[in-house]
Amino acid sequence: MPLPQRIARASLKEQASSRSAVMDLHQYAETHEVTNQVPPLDGANLYRIDRPLQEWLRRYDGGWAERRLDDYGALAGGPLLAAGFAANENRPLLRSHDRYGHRIDQVDFHPAYHELMRAAIAHGLPVLPWREPRPGAQVARAGLMYLHNQVEAGTACPLTMTFASVAALRRQPEIAESWLPRVLAGEYDPRNLPVERKGGATLGMAMTEKQGGTDVRANSTRAWPVGAAGPGQAYELLGHKWFCSAPMSDAFLTLAWSDGGLSCFLLPRHRPDGRRNEFYIQRLKNKLGNWSNASAEVEYRGALAWMIGEEGRGVPTILEMVGLTRFDCMIGSSALMRQALTQALHHCAHRLVGGQVLSEHALMQNVLADLALESEAALALTLRLARALDHAEDESERSLARLLTAIGKYWICKRAPEMIGEAAECLGGAGYVEESILPRLYREAPVNSIWEGSGNVQCLDVLRVLGKEPEALEVLFDELDGGHGDARLKARIEWLRKALADRTEIHYCARRLVEELAVTLQAGLLLEAGNAAVSDAFIHSRLGEGGRVYGTLPRGLDVAGLLARSAPQPG
Known part of the structure; x- marks a missing residue:
């Protein structure tokens, strides 16, 4: 057989062998089956699930x-x-x-x-x-x-x-x-x-x-x-x-x-x-x-x-505008926290770990319940300020609004980045991926604390209001109503009275004081609203024996009730 024909025949055999190998390997093209994935939450009515x-x-x-x-x-x-x-x-x-x-x-x-x-x-x-x-x-x-x-x-x-x-x-x-x-x-x-x-x-x-x-x-x-x-x-x-x-x-x-x-x-x-x-x-x-x-x-x-x-009088004039933009910083931070919580609760309700739904693991329940408390407390303080603005014709409500704006802008906006970061961690690596929305929420969170007057500015504004309008402090304590019958809250209110009366270190300690004012107000609002599971858990963890990070709620709380309350399920 001439050399060119022998080469052509060999080439055909090699090609056939190669095709056979490809067909044999095709069975390995699908490396795995996609399972244990969380269904999308897209399309949910954000009001109905809240x-x-x-x-x-x-x-x-x-x-x-x-x-x-x-x-x-x-x-x-x-x-x-x-x-x-x-x-x-x-x-x-x-x-x-x-x-x-x-x-x-x-x-x-x-x-x-x-x-x-x-x-x-x-x-x-x-x-x-x-x-x-x-x-x-x-x-x-x-x-x-x-x-x-x-x-x-x-x-x-x-x-x-x-x-x-x-x-x-x-x-x-x-x-x-x-x-x-x-x-x-x-x-x-x-x-x-x-x-x-x-x-x-x-x-x-x-x-x-x-x-x-x-x-x-x-x-x-x-x-x-x-x-x-x-x-x-x-x-x-x-x-x-x-x-x-x-x-x-x-x-x-x-x-x-x-x-x-x-x-x-x-x-x-x-x-x-x-x-x-x-x-x-x-x-x-x-x-x-x-x-x-x-x-x-x-x-x-x-x-x-x-x-x-x-x-x-340009500063007082434009500060009327700034006061309302600071209020919206509170709304914005509270909203970012709620969306982060929604994503975390939804993910953990569907994801299996060790054969068990993630939200059924005790430690994850502790984390999620703690995040839910933070979210609702932020919303409560924000809408209480909105109510004060609705009644601005009342001098007491107007005084309370001036204080709540600075207190809430400081505290809620400070809490948002840490809370959103914890919520992202609930999703693991998926929470670090842009498609999940959590990275965007996390990037967005610091802006509300920085713009419209940073944390120190808000704390100094609280001191300014208390210095110029001492009656505003009494309005605030009237709002707390002696702790609404709760001994733990009453003790914190008494501590605040003493701390605010001591003017020697008040500027140096302003952040601590404003933090305590914010948390005490949130505790009072939750207690007054009448949901014992929420208020008891908040007071125990924020005024009592809670830890320094989310997921350190003490024993004896209605964690299941807290999770059911905030779960993104239409009611």
Whole structure:
């Protein structure tokens, strides 16, 4: 046989042998069967699966809004949950110039971001208490924000600032007359147009500068009157702001030095003649979390703005807005904790370890019950503040609100990162993977503690309120009502009275004091609400013999009841 034919025949044999080997190996292509996986929770109505939220909403006069929360709970657990993932996977981008070289200073957002904003504004999240001032309105609005923050917290920033701006704008009636109809319209219009051509508006805030941060009196931005000076008049601003969140808002409340001192101004993105204002975005911040929201460094180069409130009283004016944004930090942190708890409870209810459901293991029950206590205590304190805001015409409630804002902002926002980290650990490695949402919750958690006044600022604010308004402390102790008949709580209240009366080390010990105030208030609220399983476990672990990490609840508590209460099962 000629050589070429012998080679060809050998080649055919080798090919056949190779094909046979592949066929023999095909049986090993499937290396395992997928089992013991947790079913998805996507599509769950976040309101219906949250029994503590339902009960606390009713307790504080928000029951009339349950239909609204039920509707938004379905939306949040379904399409908005998916939109939250998409908005965080596609961060906002700054376009400083257009294709022709014109400066435009525009931030582009993914369509999912606009979907989230449109849904929230249509459902009244930034405006409900202003449009429908009735008992429980602040509580109902807090409940809606609680649901929204569980699936996407970045959009909460512009929603919060729009909500909080109303109090400051009302300081200047002629400005409020022009702006509030669009702020309260319930319409989302993200187009970069003069506000006169839009049906709805969102507002932002820009306070801090490079050299001062929290110390806004170190600001260097200056304001000069265009004509007449004083409240409601037009000024031109020259300077910068180191943090400006939601820079595509239609206007910003900001601070600048005028001849009469540090004053508050409303600075729109466009001038009355339709031209863009002299408002320049230098860059977007590359943040730890809060990815769907743009935060910018900006400059004012003769930007036109209008004075809001009394000249030289800019800080008190803008603090009306800041007080409400701090309240929303409490809502946001409480919401992040609830979503983390929901994920942990759901995972552990379906995952088998050693042939047993994870949530049936005693040690895991201890951890989950402890997390459930933390979540409900945060919600209780947050909605109690909402109730105080609903009754702001009452001086006692107004005093209590000033204290609760600083106490709650400090404590709840401090607890969130640790609590969410523990919840992620309940899922093991799955909790460290982005698809689980827990890494996003964990990245998001520190922002509420840092922004709108960090921990030390809140503690000093508590001391400031107590120093200027000593009657506020008595209002707080009246709220605690001597411990509601509980000896352990009564003893802690007596300790607090003595500690707060000792002014020698009060600044050095401020964090400890504010922590004790927060936990004591939470214990009182839970006790007063009447669920013995919850209040007894909280008081035993927080005021008694609990350990320093989650999962150290003492014996003798109704752990099964705590888990059943917070389990994400429709009631």
